[in-house]
Amino acid sequence: MKILTGNDLRSGAVVWWNGSGWSLFVDDAVDVGEDAAEILAREEAARRVNVPYAIEASIDADGHVRPAHIKDRVRALGPTVRRDLAVPTADKTGWDWVI
Amino acid sequence: MYKYDLYDQAMVDARVAEFRDQARRRLEGKLTEDQFKPLRLMNGLYLQLHAYMLRVAIPYGTLDSRQLEMLADIAERYDRGYGHFTTRQNIQYNWIRLEDAADILADLAKVEMHAIQTSGNCIRNISSDHFAGAAADEVVDPRPYAELMRQWSSFHPEFTYLPRKFKIAVIASDKDRAAMRLHDIGVRIVKRANDSGGEVGAQFYAGGGMGRTPMIAPLIRDFVPIEHFITYAEACLRVYNRYGRRDNKYKARIKILVHELGAAEYTRQVEEEFAHLLSVGVEPPREELARIAAHFADPAFIDGPKTVDRSDPDFALWVDRNTHRHKHDAYVSAVISLKPAGGIPGDATAEQMRVVARLAKQYSFDELRVMHTQNLLLPHVRIADLHAVWSALDAAGLAAPNMDTIEDIIACPGLDYCSLANARSIPLAQRISERFAETGRTEVVGELKLKISGCINACGHHHAGHIGILGVDKKGVENYQLSLGGSEAEDVSLAKITGPGFDEDGVIAAVEKVTDVYLASRAEGERFLDTYRRIGMEPFKEALYG
Amino acid sequence: MAEDIGTSPDEVQFRFREDEIVDHGTVTVDACCDQTNATAVRIEPGDDARLLLPFLDRLALVEINFPAFNDGRGYSAARILREAGYTGELRAVGDVGVDQLSHMRRCGFDSFAPDKRLDEEDAARAFATWANVYQRAADARRTIADKRHEA
Numbered sequence: 001m002k003i004l005t006g007n008d009l010r011s012g013a014v015v016w017w018n019g020s021g022w023s024l025f026v027d028d029a030v031d032v033g034e035d036a037a038e039i040l041a042r043e044e045a046a047r048r049v050n051v052p053y054a055i056e057a058s059i060d061a062d063g064h065v066r067p068a069h070i071k072d073r074v075r076a077l078g079p080t081v082r083r084d085l086a087v088p089t090a091d092k093t094g095w096d097w098v099i
Numbered sequence: 100m101y102k103y104d105l106y107d108q109a110m111v112d113a114r115v116a117e118f119r120d121q122a123r124r125r126l127e128g129k130l131t132e133d134q135f136k137p138l139r140l141m142n143g144l145y146l147q148l149h150a151y152m153l154r155v156a157i158p159y160g161t162l163d164s165r166q167l168e169m170l171a172d173i174a175e176r177y178d179r180g181y182g183h184f185t186t187r188q189n190i191q192y193n194w195i196r197l198e199d200a201a202d203i204l205a206d207l208a209k210v211e212m213h214a215i216q217t218s219g220n221c222i223r224n225i226s227s228d229h230f231a232g233a234a235a236d237e238v239v240d241p242r243p244y245a246e247l248m249r250q251w252s253s254f255h256p257e258f259t260y261l262p263r264k265f266k267i268a269v270i271a272s273d274k275d276r277a278a279m280r281l282h283d284i285g286v287r288i289v290k291r292a293n294d295s296g297g298e299v300g301a302q303f304y305a306g307g308g309m310g311r312t313p314m315i316a317p318l319i320r321d322f323v324p325i326e327h328f329i330t331y332a333e334a335c336l337r338v339y340n341r342y343g344r345r346d347n348k349y350k351a352r353i354k355i356l357v358h359e360l361g362a363a364e365y366t367r368q369v370e371e372e373f374a375h376l377l378s379v380g381v382e383p384p385r386e387e388l389a390r391i392a393a394h395f396a397d398p399a400f401i402d403g404p405k406t407v408d409r410s411d412p413d414f415a416l417w418v419d420r421n422t423h424r425h426k427h428d429a430y431v432s433a434v435i436s437l438k439p440a441g442g443i444p445g446d447a448t449a450e451q452m453r454v455v456a457r458l459a460k461q462y463s464f465d466e467l468r469v470m471h472t473q474n475l476l477l478p479h480v481r482i483a484d485l486h487a488v489w490s491a492l493d494a495a496g497l498a499a500p501n502m503d504t505i506e507d508i509i510a511c512p513g514l515d516y517c518s519l520a521n522a523r524s525i526p527l528a529q530r531i532s533e534r535f536a537e538t539g540r541t542e543v544v545g546e547l548k549l550k551i552s553g554c555i556n557a558c559g560h561h562h563a564g565h566i567g568i569l570g571v572d573k574k575g576v577e578n579y580q581l582s583l584g585g586s587e588a589e590d591v592s593l594a595k596i597t598g599p600g601f602d603e604d605g606v607i608a609a610v611e612k613v614t615d616v617y618l619a620s621r622a623e624g625e626r627f628l629d630t631y632r633r634i635g636m637e638p639f640k641e642a643l644y645g
Numbered sequence: 646m647a648e649d650i651g652t653s654p655d656e657v658q659f660r661f662r663e664d665e666i667v668d669h670g671t672v673t674v675d676a677c678c679d680q681t682n683a684t685a686v687r688i689e690p691g692d693d694a695r696l697l698l699p700f701l702d703r704l705a706l707v708e709i710n711f712p713a714f715n716d717g718r719g720y721s722a723a724r725i726l727r728e729a730g731y732t733g734e735l736r737a738v739g740d741v742g743v744d745q746l747s748h749m750r751r752c753g754f755d756s757f758a759p760d761k762r763l764d765e766e767d768a769a770r771a772f773a774t775w776a777n778v779y780q781r782a783a784d785a786r787r788t789i790a791d792k793r794h795e796a
Contacts, residue, residue, distance in 0.1 A: 007146055007150070009125075009126070009197065010126065010196060010197055010198050011150065011196045011197070011198070012146060012147075012149075012150035012151035012195065012196060012197060013149070013150060014148070014149055014150075047128050047131075047132075050146055051132060051146075068575075069575060070514065070572075070575060070576075070577070071148070071514060071518075071520075074148060074514055074515065075148050075149065078149060079149070079193075079515035079516055079525075080515055080523065080526065081443055081515050081523075081525045081526060081529065082443075082515075085179055085194075099523075099577070104793070106777050106792070106793070109776060110775075110777065110779070110789075113774060113775060113776065117774055120767075120770065121744065124743075124767070129764070129767075134714075134742060137714075137715055138744055220715065220717075250789070250790070251779060251780055253779055254775065254778070254779065254780075255779075255780055256720065256747075256748035256749075256751035256752050256778075256780065256782050257717070257720045257721055257724055257748075257752055258717070258720075259717060259720070259748055260714070260715045260716065260717025260720070261717055262717075337721055340717055340718060340720070340721050341718055341721050341722075345690075345716055345718075375728070379728045379781075380781065381780070381781045381782075382781075383781075383788065383790040383791075384790055384791060384794045386793075386794040387790040387793065387794060390793065390794070
């Protein structure tokens, strides 16, 4: 699947496109399929999110969204060396798939 | 140390106002990200993986307790309770909001600090010897010259859109503790004999750097009379601004210009520009250097004991490892390690910063330093006070006795924080330091500088490590290249790659194997680097890949 | 005769001169060096401004083009001309934004023709950014160090 991500203009926080807006949680990300370019252009113009971009991802058996690239997996959860600062998520298995 | 006057204060205040306005225009949509990016970068504001990152300048690594306390306050008020000290003697915060950035700059300005030109294609914060003003071996204190350069390079109207970033280091001893020759311009302040007992001048080196094409800066001028110091720097920069490559970001640093022209031709052009600028007159008035230098007068040192009670072995080890000879024999400079075994190199909590600030006030004439090795330093500690200082540091987890050992690892933030990184650096540093601490091998191995970068930009100085590790992305998986034989010191050299890379476990094992070879081969008194230089790469390769 | 290029007077948004504005186009640096009668020239980032030094007396307008704001060669070109005694109009043209104005002014530019007209209020604030300056530059302002040490 193809999902969209970027950093919130005001806070810099990592955000994910949930179909109608931007969420802090990767599990909210939706498959945008062919619409990626159109949504990105529109959101870029709206200037709420810095340099949004499309990435490959998959959904695992438990319904968690897993970005394909290690960089986006780190972005999704937080620094692997400061797990105390992780993005609050119900996904307890998250750290197992980051690296 | 240097104190702002009303002019300096007005300059940073003006910058805060300017940035506040720029941030407002960005938030109002008047500036695109492309337009805003160079502006925020020139105020040290990056966008990293998880948030904005703010890099605060600590000019030539010198600060006082009030400033460190403000850095601690900022860590708590606007970030997540900690900061990260960098290899260019700065501090960066990892979790900053754009909306807060101008307020943070305003708070910094209250204590004579700023984030000016800590990023962007401009002249960056000037770095220097962390022992400046304290070292027994310095010709003069290099910091007044660095401060003169700071003022000259701040908001320089001609050099704000250079081909690429520009880093300058200023030292004043034969020993190089600032990686001077790996800078775009390296300056060594020297004295040459004259009738009145020594004339001060500057040696200029140009075109050094790390990154994807590491180069050691060649000497381009043996002696610039100090009254022409700024004029010569201006000539170096103007030639670079006009002729540095702008067609390819990766070839835009001055090292490529100097390399492509040849040092002799670059020097010729600089000399021509220098002669012209002498006629124009760009040098600050001579009294300015004297005014600045007066701020760096020695504190009132007093005599005292020259030795410590070594009955506590932990204390004695720390004294041996973490203190450095001072120009006054009743004092030493004391390194505060930010490298606890298993810790994150260079990170300090707000609480730790406050402990250090208090110690600086009480025991070091209210002065402290950031080292390029990502440690802190109390420059002037009475030997009589050392035990008290050590006890307080120990209680705060800041007394790891590991300066210049394999635990004293330089590591960039890597893929845990940085948007440029290809691999993580910090976990390697944690595992290696933990392993060597556990097995007790750190002391056996002695001086060994291990430096880790998470990408080719080399913020972790891997080219200059006795052992260097470079993280790369191998088809989406972290992979680490090992290199040996680098040095950032006066015996400067660039490390050579051993061979094929390793995965995370593999590179940690490889570091151990390399130290095995050293221990088995070393001659009396040899450091790792000396042994490597004597026996060459082959025995190490054999152990790693044979 | 080389084809005229460059900006026209009505594209100039800010001008800090009292003399009459040149109302014809500019020629390239090469053309200027070949032609004895050109009085207006346009410098591109890769041009060597020093080629113009023999002709400064006859030049009334030098445009320095910034195809991209982050290519800073034009700042050196401007200073070199002023340092050589050029007193005619020095016009910054191209990708010139609010945040470049104060430094350009210091390097000797006295006229500005940005591709996109700038917000007047933002620009006025930008021109006034620095009440004092650290470096000597083409504007001959007294520096902070000069002021610190004047008798």
